[in-house]
Amino acid sequence: MRIGLLTDGGYPYASGESRVWCDRLVRGLAQHEFHLYALGAPTPRAGRGPALPPQVARVRTAPAREPRDSRPYGRRDRRRFTTHFRQLADAVCGERNEGGGGGDFAAGLYGLADLARERGGLRSALRSEDAVRALESACRAPGARRGPHVATLSDHLALAERLEHALRPLSLPWYGEEDGLGAVDLCHAAAGGRTALPGLLAKRFFGVSLLVTEYGVPLRAHYLAAEGTPAVRALLAAFHRLLAAEVYRQAAVITPGTTHIRRWQEKCGADRAKLRTVHPGMDADRFAAVGERVDAVTTGGDTADARTLVWVGRVEPTKDLVTLLHAFAEVRRARPEARLRLIAAPGRGPASAAYLAHCGALAARLFPDEARFFSQDSGGADGAAAVGRAAVTFEPLGDGGGLAEAYAAGCVTVLSSVVEGFPVGLVEAMLCGRATVSTDVGAVVEVIGGTGLVVAPRDPRALADACLALLGDPERRARLGAAARARALELFTVDQNLAAFRSLYLELLSRAPVRRDAETVDAEGGPLPFAHPAEAFLPGLWTGRGSTPAWAEPAVGAYAGGGRG
Amino acid sequence: MADPVKALLDRHRVLCQRAVDPLEIAAGLEAHGLTDRTAARFRHRDVFSLAEELYARVPRDGDVLVAPSAADATATGAAPGASGVAEGSGVTGAGTSGPSGASRPSRPSGPSGGLGWALTVLLPGVVGGAALVGVASTGGAVRTAVGAAGGVGFAVALAGSLRRGPLRGTGRMRPGTRAWMGLAFCFLVAYAAYGDGVLGALLDGRPAEGPWPLAPAQLLGLACSVAPAAWCAHLFAVRARRSLAHSRGLADFAAGTRPLLVATVALYMGALTALLTLVGPAFGAPVPAAPAPHGATRPFAPLEEGAGTMGQALPAVALGTLLFVARLLTVHGYPRSAATGLLAAGAAEALALGSVLAGRLPGWEPLARPVGTVVGTWGAGAVPALACGAAALALLARATAVLARASAHAPT
Numbered sequence: 016m017r018i019g020l021l022t023d024g025g026y027p028y029a030s031g032e033s034r035v036w037c038d039r040l041v042r043g044l045a046q047h048e049f050h051l052y053a054l055g056a057p058t059p060r061a062g063r064g065p066a067l068p069p070q071v072a073r074v075r076t077a078p079a080r081e082p083r084d085s086r087p088y089g090r091r092d093r094r095r096f097t098t099h100f101r102q103l104a105d106a107v108c109g110e111r112n113e114g115g116g117g118g119d120f121a122a123g124l125y126g127l128a129d130l131a132r133e134r135g136g137l138r139s140a141l142r143s144e145d146a147v148r149a150l151e152s153a154c155r156a157p158g159a160r161r162g163p164h165v166a167t168l169s170d171h172l173a174l175a176e177r178l179e180h181a182l183r184p185l186s187l188p189w190y191g192e193e194d195g196l197g198a199v200d201l202c203h204a205a206a207g208g209r210t211a212l213p214g215l216l217a218k219r220f221f222g223v224s225l226l227v228t229e230y231g232v233p234l235r236a237h238y239l240a241a242e243g244t245p246a247v248r249a250l251l252a253a254f255h256r257l258l259a260a261e262v263y264r265q266a267a268v269i270t271p272g273t274t275h276i277r278r279w280q281e282k283c284g285a286d287r288a289k290l291r292t293v294h295p296g297m298d299a300d301r302f303a304a305v306g307e308r309v310d311a312v313t314t315g316g317d318t319a320d321a322r323t324l325v326w327v328g329r330v331e332p333t334k335d336l337v338t339l340l341h342a343f344a345e346v347r348r349a350r351p352e353a354r355l356r357l358i359a360a361p362g363r364g365p366a367s368a369a370y371l372a373h374c375g376a377l378a379a380r381l382f383p384d385e386a387r388f389f390s391q392d393s394g395g396a397d398g399a400a401a402v403g404r405a406a407v408t409f410e411p412l413g414d415g416g417g418l419a420e421a422y423a424a425g426c427v428t429v430l431s432s433v434v435e436g437f438p439v440g441l442v443e444a445m446l447c448g449r450a451t452v453s454t455d456v457g458a459v460v461e462v463i464g465g466t467g468l469v470v471a472p473r474d475p476r477a478l479a480d481a482c483l484a485l486l487g488d489p490e491r492r493a494r495l496g497a498a499a500r501a502r503a504l505e506l507f508t509v510d511q512n513l514a515a516f517r518s519l520y521l522e523l524l525s526r527a528p529v530r531r532d533a534e535t536v537d538a539e540g541g542p543l544p545f546a547h548p549a550e551a552f553l554p555g556l557w558t559g560r561g562s563t564p565a566w567a568e569p570a571v572g573a574y575a576g577g578g579r580g
Numbered sequence: 581m582a583d584p585v586k587a588l589l590d591r592h593r594v595l596c597q598r599a600v601d602p603l604e605i606a607a608g609l610e611a612h613g614l615t616d617r618t619a620a621r622f623r624h625r626d627v628f629s630l631a632e633e634l635y636a637r638v639p640r641d642g643d644v645l646v647a648p649s650a651a652d653a654t655a656t657g658a659a660p661g662a663s664g665v666a667e668g669s670g671v672t673g674a675g676t677s678g679p680s681g682a683s684r685p686s687r688p689s690g691p692s693g694g695l696g697w698a699l700t701v702l703l704p705g706v707v708g709g710a711a712l713v714g715v716a717s718t719g720g721a722v723r724t725a726v727g728a729a730g731g732v733g734f735a736v737a738l739a740g741s742l743r744r745g746p747l748r749g750t751g752r753m754r755p756g757t758r759a760w761m762g763l764a765f766c767f768l769v770a771y772a773a774y775g776d777g778v779l780g781a782l783l784d785g786r787p788a789e790g791p792w793p794l795a796p797a798q799l800l801g802l803a804c805s806v807a808p809a810a811w812c813a814h815l816f817a818v819r820a821r822r823s824l825a826h827s828r829g830l831a832d833f834a835a836g837t838r839p840l841l842v843a844t845v846a847l848y849m850g851a852l853t854a855l856l857t858l859v860g861p862a863f864g865a866p867v868p869a870a871p872a873p874h875g876a877t878r879p880f881a882p883l884e885e886g887a888g889t890m891g892q893a894l895p896a897v898a899l900g901t902l903l904f905v906a907r908l909l910t911v912h913g914y915p916r917s918a919a920t921g922l923l924a925a926g927a928a929e930a931l932a933l934g935s936v937l938a939g940r941l942p943g944w945e946p947l948a949r950p951v952g953t954v955v956g957t958w959g960a961g962a963v964p965a966l967a968c969g970a971a972a973l974a975l976l977a978r979a980t981a982v983l984a985r986a987s988a989h990a991p992t
Binding site: 249278455 | 829991
């Protein structure tokens with residue numbers, strides 16, 4: 016079947032958060048045909064873009080820079096625009112009001128979408144005086160909240176500009192019957208909110224089902240990044256909340272990545288029956304060698320490695336290495352032979368370098384003469400021996416296969432972050448079969464699920480107690496490590512992720528198949544029997560496009576339009 | 581027993597005061613690492629209900645109208661911030677319509693960017709003056725070369741002064757509009773340079789021979805007026821932006837901006853008239869383009885004989901005002917109106933020339949009579965004065981309606 020993948024953040028050409036899993040999805044589900052619709056991706060020059068797999072049949076991009084002004088509207092279209100925009104503005108201004116707002120967000124949004132599709136872009140209309148006047152009167156209306164009521168003229172202008180940016184997907188030329196979103200069987204949006212807006216319109220114009228996958232919460236990201244006066248922020252937040260609610264209402268299935276995200280979706284109005292948690296998938300083959308290795312660490316022996324705590328990650332203030340160092344000081348007081356290895360991936364930006372220096376200074380103070388720092392160019396046998404003697408070592412992460420070996424270097428992996436989304440490092444440690452001690456932040460509890468120890472954040476004593484418990488009990492370590500690897504292999508591999516999406520695609524298509532009338536009539540206008548047989552929705556190309564058996568001649572005419580996979 | 585929620589409130593006071601709804605507080609708390617289990621310590625079911633309690637308990641200033649000075653500071657401080665966010669969030673590779681300086685962090689400059697434009701706009705006048713001095717003081721082939729070089733230099737200087745500063749257009753014009761506007765501008769300037777001479781020659785009944793007589797004073801005055809035009813446009817934009825922050829509503833803003841616009845245009849007209857009065861006597865002496873066969877050299881501007889420098893300046897003032905109002909409309913986002921006005925003026929002048937030409941055909945003399953009457957009564961300078969003046973008035977009326985809208989002054 017043809018899947019329309021809607022991304023924001025620029026897959027396939029630019030890099031963004033969703034790039035990796037979109038790439039895995041497209042490559043993993045090779046039997047479907049993918050049409051990529053990328054918001055915010057610059058169109059590369061011909062022949063310069065990255066190589067895309069053959070199942071990507073079409074890529075359409077909408078660059079992030081400002082488009083040209085569209086032709087201004089005539090009088091009747093301006094009246095239509097004002098009516099719909101006023102509905103939208105009333106809904107935004109009156110949301111969460113006790114008396115219930117006036118205005119209908121969905122009606123306003125779809126009215127604007129229809130207008131954009133028929134008459135060309137909305138850009139000049141959204142920046143015109145009509146829009147500002149509608150915003151002003153909506154904010155002064157009796158049903159509005161207190162916040163918008165005090166909005167000044169500059170606030171209205173700023174809000175009009177932000178709304179124009181947010182509603183830019185409405186003006187894109189993506190909604191054609193043949194060459195746009197009308198030609199797909201299913202829309203898969205890589206995030207909710209603005210990214211899924213083309214999917215909403217595809218559902219309205221063509222009846223295409225919408226599947227929304229969220230590995231982050233766009234509303235939360237919007238709140239954390241919002242700037243401007245209180246009135247502007249309040250109105251924009253109301254707009255994004257209403258948009259998110261509308262997306263969840265129209266989506267057929269919503270897949271959050273973790274329970275953490277699922278709570279936000281339920282809070283924004285998603286129907287519980289539509290929510291299916293699909294964990295993000297990670298590549299497990301890299302860690303297979305380490306995970307299946309049977310050595311002293313896993314069988315509970317007592318070697319040098321069996322006394323080492325390992326921390327792997329990017330040095331940032333949110334990782335809270337300070338707590339970890341204090342906890343390790345306590346551990347070392349009880350067990351003088353314990354060691355801590357901090358294996359750091361290269362940090363981003365000056366803040367991480369400053370934090371690394373701060374942690375280095377703290378380590379030098381807590382463990383005088385026993386802290387070692389290794390840069391990239393100090394290696395070899397001397398380096399390994401030096402590592403063996405020191406209490407705390409800061410090491411750089413080697414590139415390539417060094418990640419698995421980094422986790423294999425110790426018996427217990429520690430995570431002490433105070434802020435974490437989906438703990439990728441933790442899952443990697445679980446895949447390596449290591450027992451873990453981590454702090455209760457983000458989705459950690461859900462990921463661990465009882466195969467590791469979880470303590471409260473910012474509590475060095477609790478962290479130290481948990482580490483000591485594990486260091487002193489080799490059999491428990493082995494048991495937890497094996498259970499962790501089994502759990503990770505069951506829940507967090509790429510295969511389970513792809514299998515979940517495969518079954519979701521089939522389920523959605525069986526529930527609401529898209530029937531295109533143009534494909535049920537032949538060239539003369541007579542009915543074409545068996546244009547939509549049941550096999551049409553099987554994965555794979557069941558007829559058409561070169562798949563004729565060797566003993567037959569290629570068919571001409573009647574079934575030319577019926578080949579769909 | 582200490583209230584744990586109160587401690588949390590104190591720790592996140594800034595977040596809670598800034599928040600516009602409970603979900604924002606929840607997002608902020610989660611960004612600091614709170615989970616549902618931590619919220620259980622505060623006797624709440626999850627972070628959302630804890631956020632609701634915090635939202636209800638914190639004394640907020642987000643909803644109340646603070647003192648005007650603080651509000652203005654946040655408004656003007658937020659406008660560059662808002663445009664900065666909008667730039668950063670989506671508009672990464674903005675093309676020619678880049679930030680017009682409102683997001684420059686060095687100074688809270690208004691809509692015109694830095695101060696480099698103040699020197700660039702003086703260039704067209706300087707280059708034009710140098711070219712005319714060169715033309716007047718040389719002869720023969722050198723004069724042609726100097727004239728050509730001067731023309732090219734002037735065009736480059738003018739293009740440069742229109743690219744930065746307060747006369748810069750929004751850069752989102754459609755190519756068709758841009759082409760028509762360029763064509764009309766070139767025709768109007770050519771008519772201002774040669775048109776009076778051509779019209780006079782045509783009305784005299786002589787066929788056009790040799791290089792046409794040139795009217796340098798008007799051109800030089802117009803070239804020097806690019807600088808006052810830029811300053812007036814900057815003044816208008818800055819005052820309008822300031823009143824945007826102060827006004828209470830759209831009607832309020834419009835009522836304040838209309839007189840400002842009229843005053844700006846009047847200021848420019850005054851400056852242009854003063855420039856032409858200064859420049860006129862310096863370049864008024866006619867430079868003979870070619871010895872006329874009748875032995876009587878036709879003066880540059882026929883008005884020179886009669887009405888004096890004021891009358892001579894009138895067509896230039898009309899043309900300058902038309903160009904200024906058209907540029908103001910283009911800068912604030914209405915290029916189609918500007919193009920229409922310029923095209924109308926150019927078409928009127930072309931129509932005048934064409935009617936005189938057509939009047940030479942046998943049987944079509946009545947066509948040339950209106951233009952001939954006008955020229956005979958008020959001189960050949962009346963034709964461009966009437967055409968440009970009418971177009972300028974029409975554009976001014978349109979600008980009064982359109983530039984008083986708040987959306988024309990939106991900081992982009």
